[in-house]
Amino acid sequence: MFVQSSLSDKSTFFQKLRSLDYIMLLTILIIGIISSFAMYSTDGGELRYHSESHIIRFVVFFTMMIFISFINIKTWHTLGYLFYIIVLGLLIWASLFGITAQGSQRWINLYFINLQPSELMKIAIIVCFAKYYHRIQITHVNRIRNIIAPILILIIPISLVISQPDLGTSILIALSGIIVLWLAGVNIKYFFYSSLVFIISAPFVISFLKPYQKLRILTFFDPDKDPLGAGYQIIQSKIAVGSGGLTGKGFLKGTQGYLEFLPEKHTDFIFTLFSEEFGFIGSLLLLTLYAILIFRILKIGTLSRSFFGKFFCFGFGSAIFVYITVNMAMVLGLLPIVGSPLPIMSYGGSSMLATMIGLGIVMSTKIYSRQLIS
Amino acid sequence: MIGSGEDSGFKKSNTINRRMFIFAAAKAVVFFGIVGRLFSLQINENKKYLTLSDKNRLREARLPPVRGEFEDYFGNRIAKNLTVYQLHVVPEQVEDFKTLIVRLKDILNLSNSHLKELIKKKNKQKPWETLIVSENLTWDEFSKINFYLHELSGARPVLTVGRNYPYSETFTHVLGYVSEASVEDLVSNETIKERNVPGLRVGKTGLEKALEKELIGTNGVQRFEVNAYGKRINQIEFKEGEKGKTIRLTIDTEIQKYTQELLNKRAGSISIMDIYTGEIIAMNSSPSFDPNLFLYGIEKNKWNEIKKDPLKPLLNKTVSGLYSPGSTIKPLVALSALENDVITPNLKVNCRGHKHPLELYGMKYHCWKKQGHGYMSLQNAIKQSCDTYFYEAARLLGVDRLNETAKKFGLGNVVLGEYFNEKKGVVPSTKWKKEAIGQNWYLGETLINGIGQGYIQTTPLQLCLMTAQLANGGHKIYPKIIYENNQENIETIKQKMKFAEQNQLEDLNFLSATEKLFKKNQKTYDALYRNKENVKFVLDAMFRSTNETYGTSFSSRIEDPKYQFAGKTGTAQVKRITEAERELDLKTDQIPYKERDHAWYIAFGPYKNPRYAVSILVEHGGSGSSTAAPIAKKLFKFVIDRHELREKTKKKKLASTDI
Known part of the structure; x- marks a missing residue:
């Protein structure tokens, strides 16, 4: 134990630099570059507000990720709960004094950035659970006390986010948490029962939803019912993707995009725009890049000596996967439209910040993979 | 303690890995699901969505046909074409009709009775039918409209063809006269129906009516790319119409x-x-x-x-x-x-x-x-x-x-x-x-x-x-x-x-x-x-x-x-x-x-x-x-x-x- 920890302590800066996962870094960079081009296209082929700030954010947060990589994984373990509590505090702050936009109060004005704490919560919940289950022995996992506590940890932020209201993010937070619960070895029967309860109670839950949220869910089942209203986004998105064909319409030539038929093309529908311009081949390339990224994250998790690292990498890698698939399934008309950005690609500072923090912790797990945490 | 700890750690590690493996397998399935969906949209149904996308972005505008003219025996024009400046509005495309009309009233100095008649006309027709606000604008008025166009969403300045009889009443009983196509004209004459555009003038009596088919000419077609709000972005294609036949009479x-x-x-x-x-x-x-x-x-x-x-x-x-x-x-x-x-x-x-x-x-x-x-x-x-x-x-x-x-x-x-x-x-x-x-x-x-x-x-x-x-x-x-x-x-x-x-x-x-x-x-x-x-x-x-x-x-x-x-x-x-x-x-x-x-x-x-x-x-x-x-x-x-x-x-x- 001593030897191992002293080994990592002793490693020089160069050793640390060399142990960075360069494949992962390269993948992130490529996705970042692709996202910059996509953003450039949403600005109509000019370097305007969206593309400019997206590129700046990517560069800043990418650099920040490298810095985070060099923070000892132990520190993250130590600060795990604090991180969660701070983000929770920000969430409460947002609920009380946040900025309201498009009928939802989810931002805090930090002057240099409008921070969306719910995005950070997607990471914080994983860090928090990773720390929680790091210590607990496998035999104790299914004790009632150890079931109730994580559920509380999970439910508080979710209910805050739902009340903003922001259905999409709250679902993603829930999924992030549930993934770690699953990995930690929570009995399958709990998942089974709770999903049963969820299905039965779904109609009641839906009746509590805001009218626009209800409409979105109904629209998912029949988008053609109101093609100019609620179904518009799904229909236009499918048209854009479908008309892209094998090779796409070409960079800056996506008519659905630049003629503004695509809604929210900067954020949730960025993949649609990309897919229209670069077609099936382009989309497949992007999916492959994401697959490589996720694969690298999971691989780092496997090599990590600490449970904290394992939980975090597996949790975060799986969460990234969930974000990607939910977003894509949504724009391809396989899931109802709920706000969920595509990691790295979508415009949005908080989402980018959260993703980069997560990737930074993963990278730090790689560098300090031999670090044991008591 | 250490042993059991190690043992427990081993078990825990096993659980994590096993569950991760199950999850990864599920991921692969979902991933292929997404790829399959992409394939079905972009490869299988590509044609369908390409058509829909074109339907989204392309609009066709039919231009009024240019009417053939009349000449007398010596080749003098006795019925000529005029360029006419008009203002059209499609009520369906207007956000706030009242505001638009009031604004137009200011710009064009429209009279109150004219406004009343317009509103009456608007209420009578379907919302997607063109309402002709002004039939004959002067060049000054026309340029004024174009100048203010950005704040007149839904208003369309239109160039169309009008008729002029330079000899006034001399040829009335031979040539007849033209006026806006009525419902009866559309019903009784297939050609008019086919080539009708808002504000089209057709023959009502005399040779103007009898020779309608030869005179009317064919529509020019303009194809536009429009954005999601129906705003014209650029012209893709322009096909000029064929002018109607010019008819020479035996009359001196x-x-x-x-x-x-x-x-x-x-x-x-x-x-x-x-x-x-x-x-x-x-x-x-x-x-x-x-x-x-x-x-x-x-x-x-x-x-x-x-x-x-x-x-x-x-x-x-x-x-x-x-x-x-x-x-x-x-x-x-x-x-x-x-x-x-x-x-x-x-x-x-x-x-x-x-x-x-x-x-x-x-x-x-x-x-x-x-x-x-x-x-x-x-x-x-x-x-x-x-x-x-x-x-x-x-x-x-x-x-x-x-x-x-x-x-x-x-x-x-x-x-x-x-x-x-x-x-x-x-x-x-x-x-x-x-x-x-x-x-x-x-x-x-x-x-x-x-x-x-x-x-x-x-x-x-x-x-x-x-x-x-x-x-x-x-x-x-x-x-x-x-x-x-x-x-x-x-x-x-x-x-x-x-x-x-x-x-x-x-x-x-x-x-x-x-x-x-x-x-x-x-x-x-x-x-x-x-x-x-x-x-x-x-x-x-x-x-x-x-x-x-x-x-x-x-x-x-x-x-x-x-x-x-x-x-x-x-x-x-x-x-x-x-x-x-x-x-x-x-x-x-x-x-x-x-x-x-x-x-x-x-x-x-x-x-x-x-x-x-x-x-x-x-x-x-x-x-x-x-x-x-x-x-x-x-x-x-x-x-x-x-x-x-x-x-x-x-x-x-x-x-x-x-x-």
Whole structure:
């Protein structure tokens, strides 16, 4: 134990630099570059507000990720709960004094950035659970006390986010948490029962939803019912993707995009725009890049000596996967439209910040993979 | 402790890895699901979505077709196209109609009543139908609209084609007029329906209506890329429409204008025809109105004024007005009687004046001349228009034989066919009366039929055709108002012209020459006579009627052989003259307007080398000799003076078609 920890302590800066996962870094960079081009296209082929700030954010947060990589994984373990509590505090702050936009109060004005704490919560919940289950022995996992506590940890932020209201993010937070619960070895029967309860109670839950949220869910089942209203986004998105064909319409030539038929093309529908311009081949390339990224994250998790690292990498890698698939399934008309950005690609500072923090912790797990945490 | 810890750690690690593996497997499945969905959208259904995407972004705008124009015989434009600036609004595409209208009101200084009418119109039509806010903007207004366009979302400044008739009312009854296409136009004419655009002008009457299919032209098409808000981003394609056919008429604008002047706003009609080619040189119905008034919809009070005018400006009297021909029928009655060998030119009838009228079954038949004409020969009877003689001639001839001749010479049938709303008129027969009225024919009706009264009804153009077919030696011609290069064999026309130059009517060769010429093409130029001498006799009598003392139009004669013409007057009663009125013998201006006689004159000239036939009608103008014949005198001078120019133009055209 001593030897191992002293080994990592002793490693020089160069050793640390060399142990960075360069494949992962390269993948992130490529996705970042692709996202910059996509953003450039949403600005109509000019370097305007969206593309400019997206590129700046990517560069800043990418650099920040490298810095985070060099923070000892132990520190993250130590600060795990604090991180969660701070983000929770920000969430409460947002609920009380946040900025309201498009009928939802989810931002805090930090002057240099409008921070969306719910995005950070997607990471914080994983860090928090990773720390929680790091210590607990496998035999104790299914004790009632150890079931109730994580559920509380999970439910508080979710209910805050739902009340903003922001259905999409709250679902993603829930999924992030549930993934770690699953990995930690929570009995399958709990998942089974709770999903049963969820299905039965779904109609009641839906009746509590805001009218626009209800409409979105109904629209998912029949988008053609109101093609100019609620179904518009799904229909236009499918048209854009479908008309892209094998090779796409070409960079800056996506008519659905630049003629503004695509809604929210900067954020949730960025993949649609990309897919229209670069077609099936382009989309497949992007999916492959994401697959490589996720694969690298999971691989780092496997090599990590600490449970904290394992939980975090597996949790975060799986969460990234969930974000990607939910977003894509949504724009391809396989899931109802709920706000969920595509990691790295979508415009949005908080989402980018959260993703980069997560990737930074993963990278730090790689560098300090031999670090044991008591 | 450490051991169990390690053991527990191992177990925990196992659990994590196992669960991670299950999860990863699920991930792979979902990943392939996404790829499958992409494949189905982008590869399998690519075509469908490509079409939908094009439907999203492309809009087609149909441009108004450019209407063909009208030219007169010499190529002068008599109906032109104008560029018109309009403002259209599609209510469906407007966010706030009221705001837009108020803003437009400020910019264009629209009146309140105009606004009210607009809103009324808007409420009547479907929201996606174009509302024409302003039909005819000035250039200034149009540029103003374009300047403010960014704040007038939904307003569309439009360039369209309008009609202009530079000669105003001169050609109204020939060309008709155009106005906005109505629902009836769309229903009745497929071509209009096919090419309709908001604000399209289509023909409502006359040639504008009859030739709609040729005139209308085809739509230009503009394809635009639009964004999600329907805003035009750029033009993808522009296909120019084909302009409608420009149609050349046989009419001479100067003569047409002159006929207008001669009629001088009196109700009446003048038509002039080339006796060989059947070309209508002028055709006027008076009074007329300005067709330009209808382009943007006529104002109500102006329309009422035109509609209620007792002189009926809306009626094209030349082809749709029906009148008793009066004495102008006499040459035809004479010809019919001669042709049927009922009488000889030597038959003498004693006309004894009003004291001794012809009596038949208790009815009295008066000659127009109070003192009577005395013993009349046929020639004199035509020359002096003796009614008594023609009572006798008609009695001998019978109504059915006259009917046959009259129909041959073009009465009782349309002259130009499909172009106008022509009336056929009535040429009575015993059979006709039985069918139309259901009564037997009375002999007395034959008598008054012989002087062009009673059931017989003709249009001025029919009488013009009749005169032309007499004047050309009794040959059938096919009247036309549209100049067509290839309708007649060019050689035939040339020969005809040469012949017309060389031959003179007095020369007996004339008739045989005409005969030869027309016989060349039996089908088109049937001889209408049995014995050509009979035709010559009638023409000669008409000459005497104009150029010898006691002739009814002697006072209107021209002695210069260049202009000398021959004609026949007519004075058609519009009501039966009672005994009391006959006693009074009132002057025309002492009788109420509606009861005055119609004045007729038919003529051809120049006599020695005839080319033109005219028919003149002045409604309620009194006697033919005092009202209608003097018009002919002025007209022949004018027409014959322009003859050279017309021939020259024709030769030039023929020469150009030869090549």
